[in-house]
Amino acid sequence: MPTSEKGRISATRLGVFVLVVFAVVVGSEALGAASPLGGSSVVAQVSASFGGRLLNVTVDGLVVGLIIALTSVGLSLIFGVTGLINFAHGELVTFGAVVAWFLNSGSWGFRVALAIATPIAVVAGGLLGAGLEKGLFGPLRRRRVPNVSLIVTTIGLSLVIRHVILIWYGPQVHKYRDYAIEIARDYGPVSITDVKLAIIIISLLVLGIVGLFLTKTKLGTGMRAVADNRELAEASGIDVRKIILATWVGGAALAALGGVFQGIGFAGVSWDLGFKLLLLMFAAVILGGLGTAFGAMVGGILIGVSTQISSLWLSTEFKLVIAFAVLILVLMVRPQGILGRRERVG
Amino acid sequence: MDLVRSLVDAIRSALGTSAVMFALAGVGLNVMFGYTGLLNFGHVGSLLVGGYGVAITVNLGGPLWLGVLVGIAAAVVLGLIYGLPTLRLREDYLAIVTIAAAEILRLLTRSSALEPITRGVFGIQKFANAFYSLNPFPLGSYGIWRITWSANTLWAILVGWVVVGLSVLLVWALTRAPWGRVLKAIREDEDAARSLGKNVFGYKLQSLAIGGAIGSLAGIFFAVQTQSVNPDSFQPLFTFLAYAVVILGGPGRVLGPVVGSVLFWFLLSFTEAILRQATLAGFIPSWLLTAQEVAAVRWVLVGLGLILLMAFRPQGLFGSREETLIDAR
16 A cells, blocks of 8 residues: 555654654763763753753753644644644644643632643543534535635634633633642753653653554554545545544644643743744644654654754744744745655645 | 714724724735735735834934835835745645744844844834824814814824725726736636746736735834834734735725725724623623623634634625635645
């Protein structure tokens, strides 16, 4: 089957990418080891050698990047199977973060530990995805509403969800009660909080499972087949409607998980948390290749790491500028992205 | 509840400065989106360069008229920058690139690196005294019945609507000429237009440049009227609202954005005034909605309106169905 072959190619490319990242990390670790570091993380941050600082921002970038990767997989796959650019995807991210906050904070009259609230938020996100496909985008697609109109619809949807969340959650920024104060621990030259380390591990696990799901299971290969060539997939007996629904559920669930992580890892939960991530997600998805899940993962990690590393030389104000500039440059030079296939996109 | 006051507020806002600004932005967007089918989600970028073009030029000692020209020229250049790399790509790529480019502009404008020129997050104020010194109305308040404006605002609104009229005339003249028919042909079927020997790429670029130039007038109007520019006035939300205005009035209709803007601001202010009064008077229980949340409810309604229009009446309230089966796939 052509899809499994494509999967192998993507897997090899992914492998190459992991090797490169590994080499960079090891290399910079060697640099960092050249000057001994000690003491608390604050001292380490201030007095660290360039290699040490590089390693620390790389790890921080990995957290950002994994969160972007988690959220972008859905964006990319939904585009792949339906051809829809979903400008409301950021709101699915916010939704997960906010649901988890309500469960965790106790403002609904009961308190749930974040470790339990997160899976509930993920399920809620999946249900929201299913609802959007069943109640809005499925019917619109069957009425053959043109692509441009659908994109404008997602803009309207993004306005609706974002401001419903604003009314429901409020304009304040809240931290999750469970992880309001965190202390960084030193692991050699790297200092990282436990919860960020957990985010890295869980994200890698989840992305690994998603990768296995997409390459090994019938539903997953079906998704990639539909993304690859919808007519051909339909003709070979794949239930495209079921695949599309599953993609919405999975993509929205992953977005919700990414939202919780973003709320834990950075700046806390706010009503426009996802909207602020949206352009970074687009950058990741385009960098990796629109419509490919593995591309979104690679692109997300690259965007996260490179924007954090840029903060070594440039003011943090330029982080987003860099990411968006990368996005535009990639479109000019290689519009199909790193893992995308070369095809006519004009 | 004071229905009359709500009505007065709504009429004032339907004819006022916001309506002028969105009418201008809409006329520009209509050239790109309504006539050519280009999904430019960075329209607010042309307003930004327009407004800052005026503010910076005057701030550096130039006259106001030169600032206006600089603003328009900057928007034309921006349109070309948007278009050159991306017009050969599919429409959804254009949408992403333009929204990212407009955000880059806003972030650069508010960055401390450019603060000597743009004054960063503080913005630039008091640069349009030359405009108000031309104001023929003596101090006071003018209007009919309870719908009144101050002398300066009235002067700005009058000039604003004249500019709206001129830009509508320009678009009318352009689109009834062969040039406009080529744009529509590109919107309906790009390949067909190309097979007739039309330089599709060139026409799209011209559409982006002209649409951007008209859009910059909205930014210039806003800057001059409020005598201030600030990077955070130019958020992506503005572009989305401009889409709502164009779609409400009917994309691809010369007067569509103007009617759309007046109607949009009338409905927006009217619902806001009614909801605000209803929450304050206790008709809506406070657990459901408080007066502070009314502003957010407006955007929910705008979003719902966009979804419903796209689903059931993509041609807007006044467009014709055959004209606007926009599908640039």
